[in-house]
Amino acid sequence: SQTIHxxxxxxxxxxxxxxxxxxxxxxxxxxxxxxxxxxxxxxxxLLFYSVGIGQISSExxxxxSASRPQDRQFILSSKxxxxxxxxxxxxxxxxxxxGNTGELFFGEGSRLTxx
Amino acid sequence: GESVGLHLPTLSVQEGDNSIINCAYSNSASDxxxxxxxxxxxxxxxxIDIRSxxxxxxxxxxTVLLNKTVKHLSLQIAATQPGDSAVYFCAENMDQTGxxxxxxxxxTRLTVIP
Numbered sequence: 001s002q003t004i005h006x007x008x009x010x011x012x013x014x015x016x017x018x019x020x021x022x023x024x025x026x027x028x029x030x031x032x033x034x035x036x037x038x039x040x041x042x043x044x045x046l047l048f049y050s051v052g053i054g055q056i057s058s059e060x061x062x063x064x065s066a067s068r069p070q071d072r073q074f075i076l077s078s079k080x081x082x083x084x085x086x087x088x089x090x091x092x093x094x095x096x097x098x099g100n101t102g103e104l105f106f107g108e109g110s111r112l113t114x115x
Numbered sequence: 116g117e118s119v120g121l122h123l124p125t126l127s128v129q130e131g132d133n134s135i136i137n138c139a140y141s142n143s144a145s146d147x148x149x150x151x152x153x154x155x156x157x158x159x160x161x162x163i164d165i166r167s168x169x170x171x172x173x174x175x176x177x178t179v180l181l182n183k184t185v186k187h188l189s190l191q192i193a194a195t196q197p198g199d200s201a202v203y204f205c206a207e208n209m210d211q212t213g214x215x216x217x218x219x220x221x222x223t224r225l226t227v228i229p
Contacts, residue, residue: 010151043222059216090159104149
């Protein structure tokens with residue numbers, strides 16, 4: 001069966017410090033991978049998606065970047081965190097391929113607090 | 116871009132009653148919709164989905180209705196239980212370069228009163 005792991009679960013970082021959130025998927029190949037952010041009491045905002053190794057698409061301009069060094073690994077990074085980067089970050093995967101719909105499977109989330 | 120929105124941010128229901136959560140979408144080209152449930156501090160979990168060639172789909176205690184004429188989606192939960200208390204999101208599938216991506220509404224918080 002497929003699983004998705006995301007870490008760390010909780011992170012408190014000072015403004016201006018770097019960030020690295022990691023996500024790995026097991027039990028599937030060539031998944032589409034996603035990073036969403038959820039501000040307190042808000043919906044899920046799509047940040048990045050990837051349809052293959054090294055292929056990253058950004059949905060919104062921001063202080064964050066994403067990378068996909070391996071087929072089932074997706075990393076969310078920042079060189080210098082801002083207060084506004086605080087939130088609940090969710091990694092997700094879906095069966096790959098263009099034109100594909102179907103369920104999006106989420107990780108358990110990483111709560112980032114920037115002080 | 117087009118967005119998915121919800122009519123009500125909060126909903127309180129008595130245990131055992133039926134719940135109806137509504138969602139409006141604006142992209143008439145969307146061909147697939149999903150409802151997710153999110154408990155506090157956790158990732159969203161799939162509840163039920165529906166394709167645009169259908170107007171109704173039933174699961175266990177849940178029913179999703181799709182009205183393409185008015186671009187409206189609803190989730191009905193029968194005999195609501197305390198464990199149903201959570202935030203519910205609708206999402207629509209949009210075709211983007213190289214991928215079909217899901218875009219989520221703001222969410223409705225459902226509180227079940229024992």
